[in-house]
Amino acid sequence: MTPHVHESRIRVRYGDTDQMGFAHHAEYLLWFESARTDLLRELGFRYKDLEKRGILLTVIESHCRHWAPAHYDELIRVRAWSEEIRRLKVRIAYEIVDDASGKRLATGHSVLGSIDREGRPNPLPEDVIAVLSKGLRKPS
């Protein structure tokens, strides 16, 4: 693991499971989102401050591949890193592993578009691009 990969630890909640006994697949997108918020904070800014400046990052694509199920009460680690930074979109990648065993549970990515409050494309300012680029790692 290289230093520009952020890692969040999350515990699977009872309500995250479904009757199959696994964490429901939609929950993974919320875990990705948490890790993304934490990654940005670690890189030096808070997403909520970005919104105050009128810059909104909206999810325009999300993908998740499940390798093994996560279960209630398990601790997981969600890794997030930026794969691509452009003026109008950012691509963040994720990997989820079981905290105890290190076993890979899921991988995925999301593409976020930069928009203004009216939903129009809104180029990211230089300072944000510079900060995000610190965490950049090319897709393997």
Added chain:
Amino acid sequence: MTPHVHESRIRVRYGDTDQMGFAHHAEYLLWFESARTDLLRELGFRYKDLEKRGILLTVIESHCRHWAPAHYDELIRVRAWSEEIRRLKVRIAYEIVDDASGKRLATGHSVLGSIDREGRPNPLPEDVIAVLSKGLRKPS
């Protein structure tokens, strides 16, 4: 059932269940919310138009009593009616029954406070009170 009680039909989704095999209890508050939106529409206005006028109804209390579990793929009926209308708060009550058997699954209520965009108390206008009062039924 008296005419001022609105009824919404909802199908339990897979993701609404938890590993116990029942619909998760937090989901009921979203079902109440759907029925509340539908009740207001039936009474003659859309909640989203209220928000456009700067009137926000925020949940300040919610209660749910579960009598029997709801399961995946079952159709349920969510009944909603207003129990109390004041200038600064509104109390809506709910009953959920299984669509096929009519069996009572849950009862509950929520109290909504009328606020403005800054979160301050914001008395409901007369026209809204008049419309909401059409659906009024005292708690038994």
Added chain:
Amino acid sequence: MTPHVHESRIRVRYGDTDQMGFAHHAEYLLWFESARTDLLRELGFRYKDLEKRGILLTVIESHCRHWAPAHYDELIRVRAWSEEIRRLKVRIAYEIVDDASGKRLATGHSVLGSIDREGRPNPLPEDVIAVLSKGLRKPS
């Protein structure tokens, strides 16, 4: 639209939105799931009956591309069709459009793996493959 495409109508709930004012992207996977359940029912079997036979379809991949946001109280139509049927996995595709305007809001797909209660690969029985294949449409 060809007849083997199922369509579910869903109303966006208040709780489905986030502070950006759009339906949250994770919610789309639950909409896909609802449409998938409805598609199977339309094709002639209920997913819950499949589970009773010990055949579980677990999501092993999900993807969603957002073209335009969905908002609170809007009616949407979620189209679902099977794209690929194999003994151990099934691929279902989706398209979400705004009910009023017909505008495309999202497209996506999910891959489901057939497993048994212990999580082991579990080939789909012939009758299920036959039924699912009725709705088959190749990816364009």
Added chain:
Amino acid sequence: MTPHVHESRIRVRYGDTDQMGFAHHAEYLLWFESARTDLLRELGFRYKDLEKRGILLTVIESHCRHWAPAHYDELIRVRAWSEEIRRLKVRIAYEIVDDASGKRLATGHSVLGSIDREGRPNPLPEDVIAVLSKGLRKPS
């Protein structure tokens, strides 16, 4: 704060908010649930081990009173303690405060019924009652 009150720290996620800009009220029940799981762990057993013994605690009542909104990215503390322990039901109370200011955001409680896998009443074993009673605090 007395020692038998457990406290969990949780960060509000983006997806937990709604278009009012507050954390959605249904999310509080999931926060209560997380704190409940953590309380049991702290008292000496894991709820998932209880389920393995065939003892399920299902929510039969939940209540939440909101005093002030929680916002995206805020850290909150969720306090949980047992208020009443009987053979067939347990009552847990909660208080949520803002981590930074200590401001009270919500209070609530839930009543859990002890059932078996078939949903029948299932008296709690003595060892579980003994453990839960360690954290007992009468409602004020």
